[in-house]
Amino acid sequence: MRLLRSIAYLLFLFITVAPWGTLSCLVFPFRQPRRYLMIAKWTDIAIWGAKHIVGIDYRVIGREHVPDRATHGGVIFLSKHQSRYETLLFRSLFRRMCYVYKRELHWVPFFGWGIYLCSMIPINRARGRVALDQVAEIGGRKLHEGWYMILFPEGTRVDPGKQRRYKLGGTHLSVATGVPVVPIAHNAGDCWPRGKWIKKPGMVTVSIGPPISPAGLTPEQQMAQVEAWIEAEMRRLFAHQYAA
Numbered sequence: 142m143r144l145l146r147s148i149a150y151l152l153f154l155f156i157t158v159a160p161w162g163t164l165s166c167l168v169f170p171f172r173q174p175r176r177y178l179m180i181a182k183w184t185d186i187a188i189w190g191a192k193h194i195v196g197i198d199y200r201v202i203g204r205e206h207v208p209d210r211a212t213h214g215g216v217i218f219l220s221k222h223q224s225r226y227e228t229l230l231f232r233s234l235f236r237r238m239c240y241v242y243k244r245e246l247h248w249v250p251f252f253g254w255g256i257y258l259c260s261m262i263p264i265n266r267a268r269g270r271v272a273l274d275q276v277a278e279i280g281g282r283k284l285h286e287g288w289y290m291i292l293f294p295e296g297t298r299v300d301p302g303k304q305r306r307y308k309l310g311g312t313h314l315s316v317a318t319g320v321p322v323v324p325i326a327h328n329a330g331d332c333w334p335r336g337k338w339i340k341k342p343g344m345v346t347v348s349i350g351p352p353i354s355p356a357g358l359t360p361e362q363q364m365a366q367v368e369a370w371i372e373a374e375m376r377r378l379f380a381h382q383y384a385a
Contacts, residue, residue, distance in 0.1 A: 143339060241280070301331060
């Protein structure tokens with residue numbers, strides 16, 4: 142049954158993303174905010190399909206920790222990254238969301254075209270400091286316009302129970318703009334394993350932590366606090382991932 146559901150979901154994604162990607166090209170003349178909302182609506186469809194076809198649902202704890210955008214000039218989320226599910230879910234949860242992502246995604250038919258037209262922040266990860274400065278420059282402008290920003294400090298998807306070095310792009314942006322960061326822990330990898338197309342039914346729990354202000358901190362010091370909260374929360378909520 143899990144195999145059949147996963148196949149059905151893959152077909153569902155394909156038959157929805159192809160026309161939606163084509164639509165993305167057709168809405169190019171619209172102004173960017175409206176164009177973004179029209180294109181990004183596909184993530185709601187994908188999350189709906191995950192729930193009703195595969196049986197992947199979600200719950201959110203800690204919503205009260207999300208700062209008011211009008212007060213802080215945007216919000217920077219720094220999240221654990223285990224699967225593609227959370228990249229879809231965060232857009233559905235927070236709506237006006239700007240991602241920092243590898244520019245190679247532009248080459249993916251339909252899906253990549255939509256991302257490109259959403260005017261987010263593609264980077265060349267091989268360029269190091271230049272990419273970091275690009276995030277600070279464009280991200281600062283997005284935050285000033287009231288966008289949510291989402292970055293994955295580990296830089297790539299990591300299997301449940303594993304950890305990679307936390308990179309400083311998100312806290313570099315926070316210190317440069319004065320905008321607090323909000324850490325996020327979740328277990329999406331339990332249901333949507335990295336590199337595997339067979340999905341598992343279950344509940345994805347998203348835990349949102351208290352904002353961490355950049356005041357008086359270096360990017361390294363702020364990221365140390367982010368990492369400490371995320372990794373402790375992962376082990377508190379999802380101890381089964383670390384049992385081995």
